[in-house]
Structure formats: C-alpha cells, structure tokens
Amino acid sequence: MNFVINHLKLKCEIKDLAFLGGIPTFTERLHVGRPNIGNRQSLLDRMNDMLDRKWLTNNGKFVQEFEQRIADYIGVKHCIANCNGTVALELAIRALGLTGEVLVPSFTFIATAHALQWQEITPVFCDIDPKTHTIDPYRLEAMITPRTSGIIGVHVWGNPCNVETLSEIAEKHNLKLMFDAAHAFGCSYKGQMIGNFGEAEVFSFHATKFINAFEGGAIVTNNDELAQKLRLMNNFGFAGLDNVIYIGTNGKMSEASAAMGLTSLESIEEFIEINHRNYQCYKQELSDIKGISIFPYQNGERCNYQYIVLEVDETIANVNRDLLVKILEAENVMARRYFYPSCHRMEPYRSYFPHAGLLLPETEKLTQRVMLLPTGTSINTEDIAKVVNIIRFSIANSDSIQKHLHQNKLEMI
Numbered sequence: 001m002n003f004v005i006n007h008l009k010l011k012c013e014i015k016d017l018a019f020l021g022g023i024p025t026f027t028e029r030l031h032v033g034r035p036n037i038g039n040r041q042s043l044l045d046r047m048n049d050m051l052d053r054k055w056l057t058n059n060g061k062f063v064q065e066f067e068q069r070i071a072d073y074i075g076v077k078h079c080i081a082n083c084n085g086t087v088a089l090e091l092a093i094r095a096l097g098l099t100g101e102v103l104v105p106s107f108t109f110i111a112t113a114h115a116l117q118w119q120e121i122t123p124v125f126c127d128i129d130p131k132t133h134t135i136d137p138y139r140l141e142a143m144i145t146p147r148t149s150g151i152i153g154v155h156v157w158g159n160p161c162n163v164e165t166l167s168e169i170a171e172k173h174n175l176k177l178m179f180d181a182a183h184a185f186g187c188s189y190k191g192q193m194i195g196n197f198g199e200a201e202v203f204s205f206h207a208t209k210f211i212n213a214f215e216g217g218a219i220v221t222n223n224d225e226l227a228q229k230l231r232l233m234n235n236f237g238f239a240g241l242d243n244v245i246y247i248g249t250n251g252k253m254s255e256a257s258a259a260m261g262l263t264s265l266e267s268i269e270e271f272i273e274i275n276h277r278n279y280q281c282y283k284q285e286l287s288d289i290k291g292i293s294i295f296p297y298q299n300g301e302r303c304n305y306q307y308i309v310l311e312v313d314e315t316i317a318n319v320n321r322d323l324l325v326k327i328l329e330a331e332n333v334m335a336r337r338y339f340y341p342s343c344h345r346m347e348p349y350r351s352y353f354p355h356a357g358l359l360l361p362e363t364e365k366l367t368q369r370v371m372l373l374p375t376g377t378s379i380n381t382e383d384i385a386k387v388v389n390i391i392r393f394s395i396a397n398s399d400s401i402q403k404h405l406h407q408n409k410l411e412m413i
C-alpha cells in the first residue's frame with residue numbers, strides 16, 4: 001500500500017508545535033475509541049419497529065437475534081447478552097463459583113479486578129509477557145495458593161492470551177479458567193474464534209469497543225449447564241412467570257442496545273477493513289521513526305485491529321511517552337495511556353497490596369511506555385500521516401525540545 005499525502009501542514013521549528021504555542025494541526029479533536037456508528041437508517045428502522053411493537057426489554061426480538069448472531073459469528077453454543085461487560089464479568093465469575101483468590105493481570109481495564117473484588121474475591125495480580133501484553137503463564141504457577149480458585153486471562157488489544165498453556169495450568173491445578181474478551185470480538189486464536197476458550201468468555205459492547213450496543217456485554221460458553229445458570233442469574237433468577245428458583249440480578253440487555261448491536265454487527269466487515277487499513281498506514285508511516293514501535297498483531301489470525309498501540313522507548317527516542325502524549329494533545333490528537341495506572345496502582349488494590357509492583361516488573365515497565373492513537377471510521381489516512389508527522393518531528397527535534405523545556409524550567413513530565 002502506498003499513502004501519498006499532499007498539502008501536509010509540516011512543522012518547521014519547535015515553536016510551531018501547539019505545545020509550545022503553535023497552531024494545532026487539527027481543528028477538531030481526534031479520539032481513541034470514537035464509536036463506529038454503522039448504518040444510521042438501519043438503526044432508526046429498528047428503533048421504530050421496537051416502538052411500534054412496544055417491547056423495550058426482557059428478552060425481546062432484537063436481544064434474541066443479537067445473541068444468535070454473536071453465537072453464529074464465533075461458532076459458540078451459547079450467548080447471553082448483558083447490560084454491560086462489567087456485569088457480564090461479575091455474572092460469569094459468580095456462576096463459575098470462583099472464591100478466595102483469582103489470578104488476573106494488572107495490565108487491564110480496572111473492571112476486570114473490580115468484578116472480582118465487588119464479590120469479595122481477591123484479585124491476585126500476575127505479570128504479563130512484554131511481547132504479547134497478556135498474562136504470562138510462566139509466572140502464574142508460582143502465584144497459586146490453596147485459596148486460588150481460578151484464572152482470568154485478558155485478551156488485551158484483541159491479541160489472544162497463551163490459551164493453551166493457561167488451560168494446561170488450570171487443569172493441572174484444578175482451577176477454573178475464563179477470559180475477559182472485552183477487546184477481542186472478531187479475533188481468533190490458532191484459527192478458532194475467541195469466545196470458545198476456557199469455561200466462558202466475556203465481551204464488552206461499550207460505545208468505545210469494536211462492536212457497540214451503546215452499553216452492552218455478552219457471556220459466551222459451550223457449557224450447557226453454565227449457560228442455563230447464567231440465563232437465570234441474568235434475570236433475577238426467574239425460571240418463568242412468578243417463579244424464582246435462584247439468586248440473580250438484573251443484567252439484561254435492552255432492545256435499544258440490541259438494535260444498535262445488530263446495526264453495528266451488520267457493518268463488521270467494513271469496520272475491520274477500515275481498522276486494518278489504518279493499522280497498515282500507521283505501521284508504514286511509523287517505520288522510519290526510531291524509538292517507536294507499533295504493537296504487532298499476529299499474522300494468520302483474525303483480528304479487529306481496534307487498537308493502535310505504540311511503545312515509546314525513551315532511551316532511543318529521547319522523548320518519553322508522557323511528553324509525547326502532551327505534545328499530541330496540544331495538536332488535538334487525544335492519545336491515551338492505556339492501562340495507566342495499572343490496576344495494582346489504583347484503589348482499593350494500591351492500599352490492599354502496596355508491594356504488588358515488586359512482582360510486576362514487566363507491567364510496571366509497559367505502563368510507562370504504552371500509548372494508544374486514534375483509529376476507526378472517523379480517521380482517514382491523511383489524518384494518520386499528520387499524526388505521525390507530529391511524532392516524527394518531535395523525536396527528530398527532541399534535543400531542542402528538551403533544551404527549551406530545561407531553559408524554561410518546564411517540568412519534564
């Protein structure tokens with residue numbers, strides 16, 4: 001692919017950076033996770049249909065269709081749609097009977113840890129493999145105690161965990177294995193769609209995720225008994241009219257959410273194509289910049305390319321990640337530091353386990369280096385070239401920027 005870009009506003013001197021008083025490259029902010037809307041008319045038609053039928057929630061037509069489409073897409077037996085991914089995690093954790101301690105990465109969105117702690121289960125943070133950004137199975141075994149009941153792997157950026165090794169460890173120690181697959185809808189592991197691994201996997205369909213249902217989530221499993229239990233739990237334990245046979249909560253997805261989810265799903269191929277184009281464009285544009293690497297998705301696997309993940313090596317770039325984020329923000333490129341701070345550095349975990357970081361050297365390192373850039377349907381290749389130019393310029397002029405910051409006694413953030 002070749003991306004020829006004309007009329008780029010190039011920065012000539014460091015004072016052209018908006019960070020130092022220049023004019024921002026973009027007049028409107030570019031965001032990470034700007035929702036992919038899909039076909040508006042399709043959504044409005046569904047909304048009208050829903051209003052005409054006056055069926056707004058409680059396992060309506062759209063929720064049933066959404067569940068079926070998700071299950072078909074990934075080839076899994078059961079899909080239980082939920083109001084959001086966090087409640088979906090809580091339900092899966094509870095339905096699997098997890099107790100005591102559960103091994104999780106700290107390098108994840110806080111909801112993974114909270115879903116456990118909310119049920120008074122202790123998340124025990126395990127370090128990640130710096131190459132895959134996912135939980136490191138080879139560090140996991142040493143952290144198993146008599147109180148450990150399970151493992152939750154997180155397919156960070158849609159990049160699959162080392163499922164095989166995790167499964168072996170789980171089996172060997174009689175632990176329940178499940179996955180937070182919030183990022184991984186439409187991704188595969190060894191050719192099989194994510195959603196088929198462990199006892200259950202959980203997706204998020206939050207507005208910022210690859211497929212969105214405004215707010216939404218789903219639990220998928222091939223286990224009939226577990227699915228039945230989850231259906232009960234998701235609807236207060238109702239087994240029929242006036243008949244509660246189990247403790248449950250309200251985890252239901254609404255019809256409006258399912259209407260959005262279905263609309264989003266209809267455009268899945270287009271979303272993947274655009275994300276992939278953007279990823280290739282970023283990769284090509286960034287290839288000549290020293291000290292910056294783009295997260296390599298695995299060849300031969302299906303991937304939603306929802307995240308453009310950069311690692312900044314300060315020792316080479318002479319600019320650290322936080323300074324680059326500041327520089328980009330001033331240009332209206334809202335780069336994000338995911339997952340920063342990682343879970344063990346946020347409350348309540350920071351107070352519970354003040355020394356957790358000692359066992360998490362790779363997590364600590366990565367959270368200082370990672371930065372996400374805008375992608376999705378609202379970004380085009382010209383925008384990407386401009387974003388990368390800001391980075392290229394900043395690194396090429398890092399000496400003068402550092403000197404300027406030093407002279408002006410601005411703190412090197």
Ligand SMILES: *Cc1c(COP(=O)(O)O)cnc(C)c1O
Nearest residue numbers: 084085086109111182204205206
């Ligand atoms: C988004 C996300 C969740 C939570 O999903 P919600 O639908 O926002 O509740 C959980 N885990 C990870 C890794 C996420 O990115």
